[in-house]
Amino acid sequence: MISPVYGLVYILLAPVAGGIVAGIDRKITARMQGRVGPPLLQPFYDVGKLFEKENLIVTRSQNLYALSYLVFMLVSGALFYAGGDLLLVIFAFTLSHIFLVLGAYASSSPYSFIGAERELIQIIAYEPMIILSAVGMYMVTKSFFVSDIAATTIPIILYLPGIFIGFLMVLTIKLRKSPFDLSTSHHAHQEIVKGVTTEFTGPNLGKIEIAHWYETVFLFGFIFLFFAFSVPIALAAIVIAYLIEILIDNTFTRVKWQFTLRSAWIVAGMLGLVNLAVLYYLSGGIQS
Amino acid sequence: MTYLKRSPWIIHYDASSCNGCDIEVLACLTPMYDIERFGIVNTGNPKHADVFVVTGSINEQNKAVIKNIYDQIPNPKVVVAVGICATSGGVFRECYNVCGGIDKIIPVDVYVPGCAARPESIIDGIVKSLGILEEKRLKMKNPDTGQSSTVGRK
Numbered sequence: 001m002i003s004p005v006y007g008l009v010y011i012l013l014a015p016v017a018g019g020i021v022a023g024i025d026r027k028i029t030a031r032m033q034g035r036v037g038p039p040l041l042q043p044f045y046d047v048g049k050l051f052e053k054e055n056l057i058v059t060r061s062q063n064l065y066a067l068s069y070l071v072f073m074l075v076s077g078a079l080f081y082a083g084g085d086l087l088l089v090i091f092a093f094t095l096s097h098i099f100l101v102l103g104a105y106a107s108s109s110p111y112s113f114i115g116a117e118r119e120l121i122q123i124i125a126y127e128p129m130i131i132l133s134a135v136g137m138y139m140v141t142k143s144f145f146v147s148d149i150a151a152t153t154i155p156i157i158l159y160l161p162g163i164f165i166g167f168l169m170v171l172t173i174k175l176r177k178s179p180f181d182l183s184t185s186h187h188a189h190q191e192i193v194k195g196v197t198t199e200f201t202g203p204n205l206g207k208i209e210i211a212h213w214y215e216t217v218f219l220f221g222f223i224f225l226f227f228a229f230s231v232p233i234a235l236a237a238i239v240i241a242y243l244i245e246i247l248i249d250n251t252f253t254r255v256k257w258q259f260t261l262r263s264a265w266i267v268a269g270m271l272g273l274v275n276l277a278v279l280y281y282l283s284g285g286i287q288s
Numbered sequence: 289m290t291y292l293k294r295s296p297w298i299i300h301y302d303a304s305s306c307n308g309c310d311i312e313v314l315a316c317l318t319p320m321y322d323i324e325r326f327g328i329v330n331t332g333n334p335k336h337a338d339v340f341v342v343t344g345s346i347n348e349q350n351k352a353v354i355k356n357i358y359d360q361i362p363n364p365k366v367v368v369a370v371g372i373c374a375t376s377g378g379v380f381r382e383c384y385n386v387c388g389g390i391d392k393i394i395p396v397d398v399y400v401p402g403c404a405a406r407p408e409s410i411i412d413g414i415v416k417s418l419g420i421l422e423e424k425r426l427k428m429k430n431p432d433t434g435q436s437s438t439v440g441r442k
Contacts, residue, residue, distance in 0.1 A: 026324075034319040038327050045327055048291030049338070052425060054362040056335060190332030201335045201362045 002147060007082030010217070011074060018213025019043045025246055026186075032250045047209050053202035058107035065103030066204040070211040072096030077218040083147025086134045093130075093218070097123055100196060100208070107199035115195025119183035121257045125264035126170040129163075132272040136163040137225060139279050146221075150228045157226045157237075162275030164226050166267045168241060173264065174219055176212075177245050179252035180260050292338065292364070292425050293418045295327040299337035301357055303390070304380075305344025308404035309371035313341060315407045323411060334360040339417055340394075341410075345373040345380050346387040358394045364424035366397040366417040370410055375399045 022043040030037025039045075057063060076092035079085075097119065104116035138144050140159045141152045149156070157164055173180040178187070184195035192198075197208055220238050227234035302310050316323045317330060331337055334357045342354065358367070369390045372378040377388040390396050397420045400413035 030322070030324060035322040036325050037322070038324050042295065042327050045291045045294040049295040052290070052292050053338070053364070054428070056360075056362040194331070194333040194336060197336075198333055199335065205336060 002083045002145075004082055007078035010078050010081035014077060014217040015210055015213050018210075018216045019047070021216055021242070022213060025242075028243075028246050029250055032246070043209070043213075047206045050206035050209065051203050055203050056201040057204070058109070058199055061106045062103050062200065062204060065099050065106060066200060066207045068099040069096050069103065070207045070214075072099060073211040073214045073218070077214050077221075080146055080218055080221055083145060083150065086137065086144045086146055086149070089146070090130055090134060094123065094127065096211070103204075104196045104199065109199050111193040111195065111198040114192045115183045115198060118192075118257055119196045121261055122173050122180070122183055125180075125261045126173045128265065129166045129170040129268040129272055132268060132276065133160075133163050133167050133222070136160045136272070136276055136279070139276065139283070146225070149225050153229050155227075155229045159279060160226065160275055162271035166271045167222070167226075168244070169264065169267050171219060171223075171241065172245060172248060173260070175216065175245055177249040179248075179255040180264075181254055182257050182260060185254075290422055290425070293422055295329075296338045296414070296418055296421065297329045297331045297336055298339040298341050298414065299331060299334050299357065299361070300341045300343070301354065303342055303344040303350045303354055303374070304347050304386075305371065305373060309343035309374070309402075312404050312407050313343065313370060313410060316410055321407050321411060323414070326411075326415065328414065335362065337361050338365055338421060339414060340365060340367045341370055341414070342367065342374050342390045343370045345377045346390060346392055347385045348387070351387070351393055354390065354393050364421055364428050366421045366424065367394055368398045368400060368413050368417050369396045370400045370413065371405045372401050372403045375401050378403065 020040065020043075023038075023040040026042060027037045027040060055063075072092050073096040076089050076096060079092060080089045101116045101119050101123075104112045104119065134144065137149050137156060137160070140154055140156050141149050143149060176183075176185055178185075181187070182195075184197045197205060200208060220242075223238050223241055224234045227237045300310070300313055315321060316328075328339075334340075338361070340358060340361055346354065358365075367390065369375050373380060374390050377386055380386045381388060387393075398413045398417040400409050402409055405413075
C-alpha cells in the first residue's frame with residue numbers, strides 16, 4: 001500500500017535528520033583528526049548563511065537546475081518513503097543528478113566542467129549497482145514496491161549479502177566520501193576548486209546542500225530495506241554503515257576516476273551479478 | 289537570526305608573501321588552533337567565500353588577480369589583510385615592483401600586523417571581521433537605512 005503520509009513525513013523531517021547526521025559526521029571526523037570540531041548544528045548555520053548571501057550567477061538557468069535537483073531529490077525520496085515503485089524512485093533519483101550536471105555545464109567554467117564530467121562518471125559507476133539492488137530485492141520478495149519490501153519478514157540481507165557489500169561501496173560514492181569524492185567534496189581537496197558546485201553561490205548552493213541531506217536520508221532508507229525484517233537491526237545497520245563510511249572517508253585519499261569506475265563495475269559484476277545468479281539457480285528460476 | 293557570523297568561509301590568497309604568514313594561516317586549521325570550532329572553513333572557491341584573507345604585498349603581477357578574486361566573492365564580504373606586508377608593504381614597501389598594502393587595490397576591513405602574524409592574532413582578526421560582515425549584511429538588506437543601529441559593533 002502506498003501511504004502519502006510517510007512521504008509527507010519524509011519531506012518535513014528528512015532535512016532535519018540529514019542536517020544533524022551531517023553535523024555528527026563533521027564532529028566525528030574532527031575527533032578522528034584530533035580536533036574539537038564545529039558545533040553539532042553547524043550544517044544548519046552553513047545553509048542559513050548561504051541563504052543570506054547574494055545569488056551570484058553566470059546564467060539564469062543555473063537557478064532552475066539547482067531547484068530541479070532539490071525538487072527531484074525530494075520527489076524520489078518521498079516516493080520511496082511513501083512505498084512507491086523502486087524503479088520509478090531510482091529513475092527520479094538519477095534524473096535529479098542529471099539536473100545537477102546540467103547546472104554545472106550551464107556555466108562556462110573549466111572547473112565546473114571537470115566536476116560535471118566526473119559527476120557523470122560517478123553516475124555511470126553507481127547506477128548498475130543500484131539497479132541490481134532493486135532487481136535483487138524483487139527476486140527475494142517478488143515485488144518492486146517499497147511498501148511490500150519493507151513489510152516482508154524474509155531477512156533480505158541473507159539472500160543478498162554480495163549486493164549489500166556492493167551497495168555499501170556505492171554509498172561511498174553517493175555520500176561524496178573519500179576515496180570516491182571525485183566531482184566535489186566537503187573537504188579541502190582544491191585541485192578542481194569545488195568541482196560540480198564551483199559556480200553555484202549563496203541560495204543555490206544552499207539548495208544543493210539541502211538536497212544532499214534528503215539524499216542521505218533516502219540512502220539510509222535503502223539500507224533499511226536490506227534489514228527490513230527487524231527494525232532494531234536495521235537501525236543498527238544504518239548507524240554502523242555510516243560510521244564505516246566516516247572511517248573510510250578519513251583513511252583514504254581521493255583516487256582517479258578510472259579506478260572508481262573500474263572498481264565500482266567490478267564489484268557490481270562480481271558480487272552483484274554472481275549473487276543474483278546464485279539466487280536464480282537456487283530458486284530454480286523466477287516463478288511468477 | 290543571523291547565521292553569517294556562525295559560518296564564515298574564508299578564501300586565502302598569497303600575494304607575493306614570503307610564505308611566513310601563509311604557514312601561520314594554515315596553522316589555524318591544525319588541531320592546535322582548529323578554527324573549524326567557529327564554523328570557519330578554508331574553501332578554495334571565491335564564489336563560496338565570505339572572508340578574503342590576503343597575505344603579502346601588492347605588485348604588478350597580482351594586482352588583477354586580487355581584484356578578480358574580490359569581485360567573484362558574493363556580497364556581503366570582508367577583506368582581512370594578514371601580515372605587515374599585506375597591511376602596508378612592510379620592508380618591501382620601497383621595492384621598485386611593490387605597490388604597497390592590499391588597500392591600494394581593494395577596501396580592507398581588518399588589518400592583522402605582524403611578521404609573521406601569529407595564529408592567535410589571525411584568528412582574532414577574522415573574528416573581528418565577523419562583526420563588520422554582519423553590519424554589511426544589514427546594509428545590504430536595508431540599503432535605505434544605511435547604518436546598522438540595531439546591532440552594535442563588538
